[in-house]
Amino acid sequence: MGWPRRIGNALSGFYLTACYVFILLPVAVLILFSFQDGRLPVPPFHGPTLRWYVTAFTNDRMMAGLGNSLLVGLGSSALSVMLGFLAAYGLARYEFGGKKALQGTIILPLAVSYLLVGMGLLVTLSTVGLSPSLWIVVVGHVVINMPLAFAICLAQLGEHQRKVEWAARDLGASTFRVLTAVTMPMIAPALVAAFCLCFTLSWDEFIIAFLVTRFDVTLPVVIWTMLRGGLNPQTNAVGSFIFMCSILLLVAVELLLFRKRAE
Amino acid sequence: MTVAHLDIAQVSKRYDQVVALDDVSLAVEQGAYVVLLGPSGSGKTTLLSVVGGFTVPTSGRISIAGRDVTALSPAQRPTTTLFQDYALFPHMSVAGNVGFGLKVRGVAGAERERKVAAALELVGLAGYGRRGIHEISGGQRQRVALARALVVEPEILLLDEPLGALDLNLRRQMQDELLALQHRTGRSFVHVTHDQEEAMALASLVVVMNKGRIEDQGPPKRVYERPATLFTATFMGESTQMPGRIIRSGGGHVTVETAVGAVQGASGLAEGTEVMLVVRPENIRTDPGEIDLGAAHIREATFQGAHYRVIAESAGGPQSFVLRLPPDAAVEPGRALRLSCRSENLLVLAR
Numbered sequence: 352m353g354w355p356r357r358i359g360n361a362l363s364g365f366y367l368t369a370c371y372v373f374i375l376l377p378v379a380v381l382i383l384f385s386f387q388d389g390r391l392p393v394p395p396f397h398g399p400t401l402r403w404y405v406t407a408f409t410n411d412r413m414m415a416g417l418g419n420s421l422l423v424g425l426g427s428s429a430l431s432v433m434l435g436f437l438a439a440y441g442l443a444r445y446e447f448g449g450k451k452a453l454q455g456t457i458i459l460p461l462a463v464s465y466l467l468v469g470m471g472l473l474v475t476l477s478t479v480g481l482s483p484s485l486w487i488v489v490v491g492h493v494v495i496n497m498p499l500a501f502a503i504c505l506a507q508l509g510e511h512q513r514k515v516e517w518a519a520r521d522l523g524a525s526t527f528r529v530l531t532a533v534t535m536p537m538i539a540p541a542l543v544a545a546f547c548l549c550f551t552l553s554w555d556e557f558i559i560a561f562l563v564t565r566f567d568v569t570l571p572v573v574i575w576t577m578l579r580g581g582l583n584p585q586t587n588a589v590g591s592f593i594f595m596c597s598i599l600l601l602v603a604v605e606l607l608l609f610r611k612r613a614e
Numbered sequence: 615m616t617v618a619h620l621d622i623a624q625v626s627k628r629y630d631q632v633v634a635l636d637d638v639s640l641a642v643e644q645g646a647y648v649v650l651l652g653p654s655g656s657g658k659t660t661l662l663s664v665v666g667g668f669t670v671p672t673s674g675r676i677s678i679a680g681r682d683v684t685a686l687s688p689a690q691r692p693t694t695t696l697f698q699d700y701a702l703f704p705h706m707s708v709a710g711n712v713g714f715g716l717k718v719r720g721v722a723g724a725e726r727e728r729k730v731a732a733a734l735e736l737v738g739l740a741g742y743g744r745r746g747i748h749e750i751s752g753g754q755r756q757r758v759a760l761a762r763a764l765v766v767e768p769e770i771l772l773l774d775e776p777l778g779a780l781d782l783n784l785r786r787q788m789q790d791e792l793l794a795l796q797h798r799t800g801r802s803f804v805h806v807t808h809d810q811e812e813a814m815a816l817a818s819l820v821v822v823m824n825k826g827r828i829e830d831q832g833p834p835k836r837v838y839e840r841p842a843t844l845f846t847a848t849f850m851g852e853s854t855q856m857p858g859r860i861i862r863s864g865g866g867h868v869t870v871e872t873a874v875g876a877v878q879g880a881s882g883l884a885e886g887t888e889v890m891l892v893v894r895p896e897n898i899r900t901d902p903g904e905i906d907l908g909a910a911h912i913r914e915a916t917f918q919g920a921h922y923r924v925i926a927e928s929a930g931g932p933q934s935f936v937l938r939l940p941p942d943a944a945v946e947p948g949r950a951l952r953l954s955c956r957s958e959n960l961l962v963l964a965r
Contacts (some may be wrong), residue, residue, distance in 0.1 A: 511699065517668060518701040521688045522715035522766060532714075535703040 435500030625674030903954030
């Protein structure tokens, strides 16, 4: 092996390490200092202790936020997957004019920033005279997540699946029967994966949740409020908890889609 | 007069610029094994799809067992389809797949189980009910698809190139089983393929299609030996083709001027018609016969097990012959042959 090659390898190894350090170091620090035995999550590290986790999970505001986040996450993900699946089925299986334009419109929110979605919702709310609430967060999260669920479902509804649906129709099944007994079970891994992905995104979404709620806020908004009062290992503990939930869901998505590909 | 079991009347299917089916009419008796044979793009698959109800014809009418089904959806038709890639339900067990059609029809649990078991028995998969679709082989999946399609007792089973994905041995075996199944169930089968050997092995009625039209239809022996058109003759297997022109015609006999000289044949075509003389390889003889095809020499020979396949060049003009010689024949290139054939084996077909 020549010198240039060795230098090249060393450089790319260094680059890779630097990338991972940049991405993972803040998370590692966050998690480490959630076990800090002291009042400030800053070096030097003392501990470890679990008392900030205990504090966080017995904090009423925190638990209310957690409940709200679960509600919004589950509700908006279920709606997103349902609407996304039905839209994908319609576009994949029926021929009609303006199909391309409709598909573009459905995908469009992916390209719009969360800030714009939140502001748009806020303006709409005041125009129609509704007050900010948790339900509007659900609407906002459906707006940003439905295109994702749509895209995942559309990718699964290929020609082979169409043939299988044909077979079901050929054997006498109605459209509803085909959808519930064949199409949905057949692409169930993708549906579950889409649900997990939507939930992960909804779970730690801040801007929309902050803009369109007033009292019944979600967990990220609670954490933000607490951070304004200064650094506290309790916020580290909650942050770590949110991070672990997201990671678990992403692993679930990866396993589901990976198993699908392997078949 | 008996009413045809499957009656396809003047069916056409046009897409924007393409004519997929051009005024196709076909009558099939109950219990027939029909094979739609043709190259890709000939319209055979479109025709099957029209019969199954998946494609709506531009014009024409389809009747099954005396009932007009043209306006009915696939679910309402007394047909089921065996799809090319089987299209089994991947999330159901073997029994779940086979029982699906019965479940949709509201057949109750015990009755359904009995019928599913009988259908699996019929295709030689008794006891496989609990297996998953991913746990069985390609040949077994094919049988599951067959059982699934037959268990609902369709008037007509439609088979869309069902043997294409199987290897040669399995294909032969499945051909035998398809025939046996068809005899046992007494149902009409309509089978699409581009493989003429498969067509001849299975069909009671071969329908040769080309460019959206029916070129020829009849029992396989007749279609092979006396094809109605040049396309059919070419598609049904290898042959020697000699272009020529009719120089004398009368009383059902013609004389054709070809590169190897004047050849007598049986045909009602008029004088001056451009024709093709067609002879199957197994019908070219190397001893003096009724119709002399002149002197030739061997250009190449390939051993094919039961015989040599020989290409020979005519000494008289630019004309090559395809023929068969027994495995013990001397086939070195350049060897001289005297070729002939019997008059009933010489086809005179318009070009």
